[in-house]
Amino acid sequence: MEEKIPPPAWGTPPEAAPAEPEAAPTDSAYTQWYEVKKGDTLWKIAKEVYGDGSLYPDIFKANQDTLSDPDKIQVGQMLRIP
Amino acid sequence: MKLRSVFAGFLSLAMAAVLLAGCANQMEPAKKAIADIEAAVTAAGPDAAQYIPDQLQAVTSQIADLKAKFDQKDYKGVIAAAPALLTQAQGLAGAASSAKQAAQAAAAEAFNAEWAQLSADIPPQFAAVMSRANILARSKKLPAGIDAATFEGVKTGLDEARVLWDQAAAAQASGNVEQAVTNARQVKEKLNAAMAGLGMSAG
Numbered sequence: 001m002e003e004k005i006p007p008p009a010w011g012t013p014p015e016a017a018p019a020e021p022e023a024a025p026t027d028s029a030y031t032q033w034y035e036v037k038k039g040d041t042l043w044k045i046a047k048e049v050y051g052d053g054s055l056y057p058d059i060f061k062a063n064q065d066t067l068s069d070p071d072k073i074q075v076g077q078m079l080r081i082p
Numbered sequence: 083m084k085l086r087s088v089f090a091g092f093l094s095l096a097m098a099a100v101l102l103a104g105c106a107n108q109m110e111p112a113k114k115a116i117a118d119i120e121a122a123v124t125a126a127g128p129d130a131a132q133y134i135p136d137q138l139q140a141v142t143s144q145i146a147d148l149k150a151k152f153d154q155k156d157y158k159g160v161i162a163a164a165p166a167l168l169t170q171a172q173g174l175a176g177a178a179s180s181a182k183q184a185a186q187a188a189a190a191e192a193f194n195a196e197w198a199q200l201s202a203d204i205p206p207q208f209a210a211v212m213s214r215a216n217i218l219a220r221s222k223k224l225p226a227g228i229d230a231a232t233f234e235g236v237k238t239g240l241d242e243a244r245v246l247w248d249q250a251a252a253a254q255a256s257g258n259v260e261q262a263v264t265n266a267r268q269v270k271e272k273l274n275a276a277m278a279g280l281g282m283s284a285g
Contacts (some may be wrong), residue, residue, distance in 0.1 A: 028206030032214070032282055050217055051225035058217050082213040 025062060025080065032081040042070045049081050058082055108254070115164035116148050120146035122171035130174045133181035141171050161231065193259040199265040201254070203248065211276045215240060227281050236279040241273040 025031075034045055042060055047053035060070040062080040067073065123130070123141060130138045144167050151159045215236060216226060223231055250265035277284060 024207075028210065029203075030207045030210035030277075030282075030284075032181040032210065049225060050221045051228075052221035055217055055221060082210075082217060 001063045004039040025065070034079045036073050036075055036079060038075050040073065040075075042073065045079070045081070062071070101135070108161060109155075112152055112157035112164070115161055115168070116145065116152060117285055119145055119148070119164065119168050119171045122168060123174060125173075126174035126178050128183050129178040132178075133185060134174065136175050138174060139173060141167065144170070159283035190259065193263050196263050197254060197259050197266065200263065200270060204266060204269055206272045207270075208243070208247070208279070211236075211273055211282065212240060214280050214282060215276070226279075227246065228279070232279050235278045239272045239276050239279075243269045246272070 021035060034049065036045075042056035043053040046056040046059055050058075059079060059081060060067060062082040066077070067079075073079070084095060119141075123138070123145070126138070144163075148160050148163060148167065151157075151163070208260035215233075218228070219237075224230065246265045246269045250262045250269060253259075253265060274284065
């Protein structure tokens with residue numbers, strides 16, 4: 001059976017973050033990546049790619065396998081942009 | 083002397099009559115031989131034209147030769163050549179059927195291979211685009227390069243793609259791989275368009 005595509009949930013807020021860290025997300029050829037530049041913050045990146053810095057938790061959540069603190073990102077680090 | 087001349091004339095006429103009768107005797111069998119061959123070609127049906135056009139052309143060309151012989155009253159020649167051509171014509175139906183089966187098997191194999199590739203490729207692409215679209219739908223302001231109309235178009239395209247993907251999966255489950263591939267190709271086009279609209283890089 002083919003993978004069922006979930007129905008669109010336009011604008012539905014993400015579920016509350018689970019208490020335990022999630023397993024590393026499965027990357028694919030379509031995973032979007034962003035290389036951290038000097039002076040970047042997750043807020044700034046979210047502002048650039050989503051138009052709204054307050055959506056930075058989505059980026060943090062997608063990178064919890066490599067980020068433990070949203071304020072600690074490294075220049076050159078590759079971040080998933082969901 | 084006169085009697086001999088009359089007799090010679092009578093003999094000539096008689097011989098001509100015998101020859102004509104001989105020809106007339108062969109005309110009907112020749113005509114029937116050509117009709118039998120044409121019937122065998124007709125029985126091969128349109129499949130022969132589609133799957134074994136060269137073999138069909140070879141037979142029809144030889145039928146034309148036979149008809150030319152017939153028109154020249156070479157009935158003997160027609161009757162002599164007809165059996166081999168009839169065998170050839172009768173073989174067309176079987177050859178067309180075999181060629182059709184082979185072509186259909188090859189097409190099915192190609193569809194199966196394409197489905198395997200699309201069904202592995204589409205779900206992660208769908209997930210990536212849906213994820214981005216869902217986040218953008220919560221954004222207070224769309225990012226540079228994406229206007230509201232573009233975003234609405236992307237959402238509509240994704241809704242359509244989801245319906246098509248469900249149809250593709252249903253078609254595949256019912257064994258109609260060709261339909262599944264047709265739907266999946268449309269899904270792929272819509273996903274590619276959505277990715278482009280959202281400024282996402284292709285995989």
